[in-house]
Amino acid sequence: MKMMILGAGFSGKAIARTCAPDFQTIYGTTRSEAKFAALETGGIIPLAFDGSGISPELKAALASVTHLVQSISPEANGDVFLKLVPRLKDLMPVLGWIGYLSTIGVYGDRKGAWIDEDSPPAPLSNRSRERVLAENQWLETGARENIPVAVLRLAGIYGPGRNPFLNLANGTARRIVKKDQVFNRIRVEDIGRATAFLIDRNIGGIYNVTDHSPSPTQDTVEYAARLMGVSVPPDILFETAELSPMQRSFYGENKRVSNARLRGLGFEFLYPEYRNSFDEMWAKGIWKG
Secondary structure (H helix, E strand, C coil): CCEEEHHHHHHHHHHHHHHHHHCEEEEECCCCHHHHHHHHHCCCCEECCCCCCCHHHHHHHHHCCCCCEEECCEECCEEECCHHHCCHHHHHCCCCCEEEEEEEHHHHCCCCCCHHHHCCCCCCCHHHHHHHHHHHHHHHHHHHCCCCCEEEECCCCEEEEHHHHHHHHCCCCEEEEECCCCCCCCEEHEEEHHHHHHHHHHHHHHHCCCCCCCCHHHHHHHHHHHHHCCCCEEEHHHHHCCCHHHHHHHHCCEEEEECHHHCCCCCCCCCHHHHHHHHHHHHHCCCCC
16 A cells, blocks of 8 residues: 655654554655655655646656545645646546545634534634635545545644643743633644544544543643643733734634544544643653654
8 A cells, every 4th residue: 555645744744654554655745845854754755746736756656546645735726636636536546545634623613512523614714614615625526536535623733842841841832811712632643543543444534533621721731831840831811912813713713522423433542631641741751752
C-alpha cells in the first residue's frame, strides 16, 4: 500500500508515523522545498504542491497511491485538489480510500450543548463554511467513484511541540476567561491512530475526532503551569483581552462535541482528556517535540 498526504503538516506527520508500519511508501506534499528535509526525517517522501497545478513528479507518485489523506485548507470555491482533478481514478487508478481532515468548527455555536455527527453543520466563519463545502465535495466524489471517504472532524490539535507548556516556557501563555466557555481538544497522536483505525476497516463516513472532556482553556493553562511548578498566569477577561479577529472568532463558538460514533466502532483514545495527556508529556519530557 502507498499513501499520499496532501499537506503533511503537524497532523499529517503524525498520521505518517502511525501508518508507516503498514505502508510500503508514504508521500507528503508541502508548499516549500525548504520543508523537504523535515518530511524526510519523518519517513515521508516529499513533493511540492501549492494548489496551482500538479507537477509531473506528483502525478507520477499519485498513479500508485492506494490511500489519500487531504489536510490542505480549502478555498472559497472548495477543495484545492479536487478543482484540479475532475475524476480521481484517472489520476489514481488504484485509489481505495480517502481521508479528509476537517474541523468541528463546521458545527458553529451551540451555546455549550452536546452535539454529534448527526447535528447539522451551522458554520459561522468563512473558513468553516469553506470546510463544509469541501467536505461535501469529497463525499460526493467518493460516492460517484465508489471510494470510501472518511471525514475526520478534528477538535483543537495539540501534542509534543504544540501545547501550553511551550507557551508557559516562552512567556506567551495567557488565561483568557469567558463565562461558561468550553473547548474540545485532540492529541495529535490520536489523529494518527484514528486515521489508521478507519483505514484498517476501509470505511468512510463522518467522525468527530475529539477528546471526552470539553473544558475551559484557562484550566488547561493552569494545569500545565502546576505540573511545571511555575506561576499560573493571571485571569484575563475575554471582554478586555487583546485578540486577533481569528482568535476572537474561536470564542464565539461554544459546544461540547461527542466522539461516541468513533468509540462505538471500537476505537479507544489514548488521550481521552487533557490531564492524562499533559501528565505523560511532562513526565516523559516530550512536550518540546
